[in-house]
Amino acid sequence: MEKLSDKPPKRLQILMTEEELALILKYTHQNEIYGRSAAIRALVEIGLKAERAAGRFDPDKS
Numbered sequence: 675m676e677k678l679s680d681k682p683p684k685r686l687q688i689l690m691t692e693e694e695l696a697l698i699l700k701y702t703h704q705n706e707i708y709g710r711s712a713a714i715r716a717l718v719e720i721g722l723k724a725e726r727a728a729g730r731f732d733p734d735k736s
Contacts, residue, residue, distance in 0.1 A: 690698075695710075702713040725731035 698710060698713050698717070701707070701717065702710060705713070705716070707713045707716060722731060722733075726733070
C-alpha cells in the first residue's frame with residue numbers, strides 16, 4: 675500500500691449513489707487497486723490532471 679504523505683491523512687466524507695459506487699468498484703477491479711479510497715484518490719488525481727490539461731484548473735491561482 676502506498677504511503678499518502680508524511681502528514682496524517684485528512685478524512686473526507688462524501689455521499690455517492692449506488693451507481694457511482696458500482697463504477698468505482700469496477701474501476702478498482704479493472705486497475706487492480708486495493709481499496710475504494712485508493713481508487714477514489716486515483717480518480718481525483720486523473721480528474722485534476724484532465725482539468726489542468728484543459729485549462730480549467732490552475733493549482734497556482736487562488
